[in-house]
Each structure stands twice: as structure tokens, then as C-alpha cells.
Amino acid sequence: MPQATHEGVLRFGAIEIEVAVLDNGLRVITQTGLMVGLGHIRPPKGRQYYRSGANLPAFLTVQGLKPFIGEDLVTIANQIEFRTKQGVKAFGYAPNFLQKVCDVFARAQHAGVLKATQHNIANRAQIIAEQLERSCTMRLIDVATSYQEIRETQAQQNTYRRQECI
Structure with a gap:
């Protein structure tokens, strides 16, 4: 089972969504983070x-x-099953899942089919979607987890190795 090597929080104004980078390089939106970020969603x-x-x-x-x-x-x-840095079993979703979920609520709200209890979710999804339009979700996760520093260091090391081989 993959293990989280980096954990963090995406912030969209007052909305916070927990994310992680796993030891196999996958970036995930945690299941709990998704539910809390969209407004403490309860099973329908x-x-x-x-x-x-x-x-x-x-x-x-x-x-x-x-x-x-x-x-x-x-x-x-x-769902992507993984262990947190503390070793606790957790579940997550691919980064592009968040954008797709936001799109579902945007289209449903535009069509006027949401129930009263779903309007808060749709409003939060809209805030998230507006931010996601400006930046790649994977990049946001890398920044939130400080993984971009590791990625940049690895890229520099790979550049040096290639130059040494020339």
C-alpha cells in the first residue's frame, strides 16, 4: 500500500482540502478532505x-x-488506498476528480435541479473551480505539500547527470 511522503492543505479562501503525495509519485485529494472541503457532506x-x-x-x-x-x-x-505519514489507512482520489466533481455541481446548479441542501456544496464547488481554472491541481498539491521543492531538486540533479554524460 502506498505511503504518503508529503501532506498538506489546499486553501480556496476559507475552504480547506487535505492532499498528499504518495511514495509512488501519485498526488491525491484525501476522501476526508474532499468531503470537508465541499461542506461536510453526509451520505444521501x-x-x-x-x-x-x-x-x-x-x-x-x-x-x-x-x-x-x-x-x-x-x-x-x-478510491486510492494509502497510508498517511502517521501510518493510518486512508483513501483519496486522483487530482482531476476534484475539478470533475465541481463541474457536476456547476452544471446541476445551472440546470436548476439541486435540492436546498446541495446549494452550499455547489457554492463551495464554484469557489474551488474558479481557483482550479487558474492553476493545475497537481501543481497546487505540490505547493501545498512542499513537494515542488523535492521535484525541483530532482529535476536539477537529472540535469547535472545528463550534462556529466555528455
């Missing part, structure tokens, strides 16, 4: 639509969101 009632097949988080399985869930979201929805 009536989780019938995706009970078999897709492994979407419960809050995306409500019937009203069904038309906005594309195959691309279903494909990247698989």
Missing part, C-alpha cells in the same frame, strides 16, 4: 442509482445528479 438518502458498478462517493449518487455524471467522472472515481 436513496443511494440506488450507482449501488452496483461505479464506485462514486455517496453524495454523487443521488438521482438528481445522474444526468450530470459522465463516463469520464466514473472512470476516475476509484
Whole structure:
């Protein structure tokens, strides 16, 4: 099971989402971070639509969101199991999952199909999406976890090694 080597928090104004870089190089949005960041989401009632097949988080399985869930979201929805730096088992999602979830709520809100309890999620998703439009999620995770310093050092070392071989 992969282990987190770097952990941090993405900040979108007052919204915070926990993230990590794993020892295999994967960047993840933690499941807890996603839920808290979108507003302490509780499992919905009536989780019938995706009970078999897709492994979407419960809050995306409500019937009203069904038309906005594309195959691309279903494909990247698989949870990534890992251990935190403290050794605790945790779950996360690929970095681009966050943007896709924000898009689902934006389209559902634009269509006027959200329930009253989902408007807070949609508003938070909009704030996050606006920030994500300005920067790559993986880059934001690298900065939040201080992993960009490691990546830059590795890139410099690789450049030096290539120059030595010439």
C-alpha cells in the first residue's frame, strides 16, 4: 500500500482540502478532505442509482445528479488506498476528480435541479473551480505539500547527470 511522503492543505479562501503525495509519485485529494472541503457532506438518502458498478462517493449518487455524471467522472472515481505519514489507512482520489466533481455541481446548479441542501456544496464547488481554472491541481498539491521543492531538486540533479554524460 502506498505511503504518503508529503501532506498538506489546499486553501480556496476559507475552504480547506487535505492532499498528499504518495511514495509512488501519485498526488491525491484525501476522501476526508474532499468531503470537508465541499461542506461536510453526509451520505444521501436513496443511494440506488450507482449501488452496483461505479464506485462514486455517496453524495454523487443521488438521482438528481445522474444526468450530470459522465463516463469520464466514473472512470476516475476509484478510491486510492494509502497510508498517511502517521501510518493510518486512508483513501483519496486522483487530482482531476476534484475539478470533475465541481463541474457536476456547476452544471446541476445551472440546470436548476439541486435540492436546498446541495446549494452550499455547489457554492463551495464554484469557489474551488474558479481557483482550479487558474492553476493545475497537481501543481497546487505540490505547493501545498512542499513537494515542488523535492521535484525541483530532482529535476536539477537529472540535469547535472545528463550534462556529466555528455
